[in-house]
Amino acid sequence: MTQHTENAEPSDAAGRRAAPPIICYEVDTLPSVDMAFYKKARSDMSMTEELTVPPRDARTFAVPAGHIFRIVSIEGPQVGDLNLWNASDLSERFFSGKTRALHATHVTTGDRLWSNLPNLRPMATIVHDTLDWYGWDDDGAGVHDVIGTRCDPYTNMLLRNAAYDNCCHSNLSRALAAAKGISPAQAETHIHDVLNVFMCTGFTKDTHQYFMKASPVRPGDFIEFFAEIDLLCALSTCPGGDCGSSHSDDTTPCFPLGVEICRPTDEALSGWHPAERNSYDGNHGVAVA
Numbered sequence: 266m267t268q269h270t271e272n273a274e275p276s277d278a279a280g281r282r283a284a285p286p287i288i289c290y291e292v293d294t295l296p297s298v299d300m301a302f303y304k305k306a307r308s309d310m311s312m313t314e315e316l317t318v319p320p321r322d323a324r325t326f327a328v329p330a331g332h333i334f335r336i337v338s339i340e341g342p343q344v345g346d347l348n349l350w351n352a353s354d355l356s357e358r359f360f361s362g363k364t365r366a367l368h369a370t371h372v373t374t375g376d377r378l379w380s381n382l383p384n385l386r387p388m389a390t391i392v393h394d395t396l397d398w399y400g401w402d403d404d405g406a407g408v409h410d411v412i413g414t415r416c417d418p419y420t421n422m423l424l425r426n427a428a429y430d431n432c433c434h435s436n437l438s439r440a441l442a443a444a445k446g447i448s449p450a451q452a453e454t455h456i457h458d459v460l461n462v463f464m465c466t467g468f469t470k471d472t473h474q475y476f477m478k479a480s481p482v483r484p485g486d487f488i489e490f491f492a493e494i495d496l497l498c499a500l501s502t503c504p505g506g507d508c509g510s511s512h513s514d515d516t517t518p519c520f521p522l523g524v525e526i527c528r529p530t531d532e533a534l535s536g537w538h539p540a541e542r543n544s545y546d547g548n549h550g551v552a553v554a
């Protein structure tokens with residue numbers, strides 16, 4: 266918040282500030298995450314598809330429910346911006362804000378990526394993360410954030426008065442357009458706030474502003490997701506590279522990212538079913554007076 270303080274503190278300011286913080290959502294009542302199931306599923310998999318996302322570009326890929334997809338650092342430290350949709354209905358998509366509210370500002374093994382309202386079901390579960398050792402550093406930063414949005418040409422124009430069209434938003438728009446046979450302008454309305462894969466971010470302690478720092482990711486690191494429903498995914502290799510210096514230019518070193526889609530054995534998946542669409546109809550059943 267920009268400080269434009271005009272009012273003196275009230276005499277009971279300290280008392281008001283001393284109210285205890287309460288966790289907003291009681292996640293103990295979330296459907297349980299059966300890590301033993303996921304561990305078994307990932308212990309014996311066969312790769313069904315492999316692709317590479319070139320630097321400053323994006324690609325889409327489909328992941329059937331029950332498959333696991335892995336995003337891999339392959340040549341150098343690189344951040345990826347990930348979008349997820351229901352493969353048969355683009356109106357159901359990843360809900361970064363609610364995922365953040367339910368889990369944390371940064372996600373790792375055992376956390377889920379939830380879909381937007383009214384669906385609100387797990388689209389994917391993180392089942393392995395080689396950067397889980399990072400935790401929280403002295404700056405308060407963590408890895409794989411759901412607080413950033415995605416770099417985009419409009420904010421860049423607003424702040425720097427410069428045209429740059431290989432931002433993640435643009436890359437994701439073009440990739441979705443190619444996959445769906447629609448124009449980038451039509452596709453960009455489906456682009457949403459991302460999971461910032463491998464990105465190391467936090468909020469400054471003094472002004473609480475969003476900051477980034479060089480990602481700790483190194484070639485060989487990966488994060489794995491179990492698809493809880495049929496997914497269409499899009500991954501952009503951010504023009505910020507490891508996001509340790511700048512954004513939205515063609516000079517920062519950038520690297521490709523690998524994507525591997527794997528199928529667990531039938532035996533590992535026996536008894537498992539894709540997440541159901543939320544059957545609760547919210548406020549639609551309430552009569553308006």
Ligand SMILES: [Zn+2]
Pocket residue numbers: 346415416432433434502503504505
């Ligand atoms: Zn970006």
